[in-house]
């Protein structure tokens with residue numbers, strides 16, 4: 001049985017617990033919990049909702065954890081009452097534990113020495129299994145580092161990091177009118193944590209970073225962050241932002257000086273009244289000014305306007321958007337409307353790639369261009385136009401087969417797929433003080449569990465029905 005779930009052991013109170021400051025593996029659906037009662041606890045539940053949480057108060061919440069855990073979960077705990085040894089409690093373990101080699105690790109009421117021996121045996125078995133998997137990966141995918149390569153051989157070199165959950169607009173397709181509950185600032189990654197993660201991913205091959213939000217320009221440290229990200233690794237090729245453009249004009253020069261290479265500006269209408277309707281705020285003129293300024297300040301091909309198309313709302317504006325590319329060196333991208341929690345997605349208002357093509361072609365002669373290998377966009381050119389026209393067809397014709405994208409949310413959750421509900425808290429792992437080598441294993445395990453397409457939901461109707469994702473604004477797009 002292949003092993004695919006990764007376990008972090010986060011104890012570091014005693015010398016014995018140091019034995020566990022490493023990542024080990026359990027069976028495909030089992031989770032292992034290590035609870036260090038004196039120094040905090042952490043658990044990683046590798047079932048459908050993966051999460052990593054931590055008790056920093058020094059007292060365990062084992063009872064609460066047990067309630068949370070599913071039948072296929074193993075709990076390993078240490079007790080302050082038994083500091084002299086380790087107590088392992090196997091909690092409703094099922095056959096899944098047999099994923100750890102052929103052994104069974106039932107150990108309730110064992111002596112401390114037996115417990116320690118058992119745990120060491122688990123770790124050794126799991127390390128061997130990991131080595132076997134790694135060498136088979138190397139054989140299969142040659143040079144791609146295991147940490148960033150999923151089980152379909154997709155090598156992930158593009159990391160999107162959300163810097164904030166806040167936004168100065170309230171776009172209909174993104175969140176409900178009242179907004180979404182935001183987390184306190186201390187729950188979000190600070191700039192040191194962002195940089196630690198960027199360095200980790202860059203050291204394994206990520207060479208393209210995009211900063212998103214919320215609205216990333218609301219983050220006060222955006223300029224120094226971009227400066228540090230752009231210089232963190234010699235192979236870093238691209239540092240972009242996705243912004244609503246409201247405040248871009250006045251910050252653009254500083255951002256470019258700091259190392260910003262690409263700008264995507266989200267804009268769904270060119271009409272003032274509709275802008276107000278869809279964003280629930282004013283500001284179209286400021287966005288238009290930002291598009292023009294960015295197009296003049298950055299090389300051609302590095303400024304994109306992203307337009308989410310909805311039937312009956314802005315499908316009659318496609319040609320107007322395309323005309324922007326005639327006079328400015330900006331690429332216009334039309335994005336199929338995607339279902340996210342609470343964004344009111346409705347199949348009747350879905351406007352497909354085919355619909356868009358039909359709508360534009362009768363006036364503007366689109367010619368199919370060549371897309372780059374991991375492109376999400378189907379590109380077209382028009383004779384005499386400075387910019388290109390592209391279509392992001394996630395719903396009608398997904399491009400998951402060449403996906404190289406990972407996401408980190410503002411609160412530090414790694415999301416390996418835009419539509420997957422699995423998350424692993426890199427924030428909690430960092431704050432628990434686990435070393436980068438263990439962070440790498442957490443990341444690798446998550447990537448190995450990535451589904452082939454659309455988070456495993458099949459199609460847009462499956463995504464809508466699952467309703468198991470975050471609102472777009474809390475993912476970062």
Ligand code: SF4
Nearest residue numbers: 400403417418453454
């Ligand atoms: S849906 Fe998931 S797998 Fe497909 S392209 Fe988007 S992130 Fe990648």
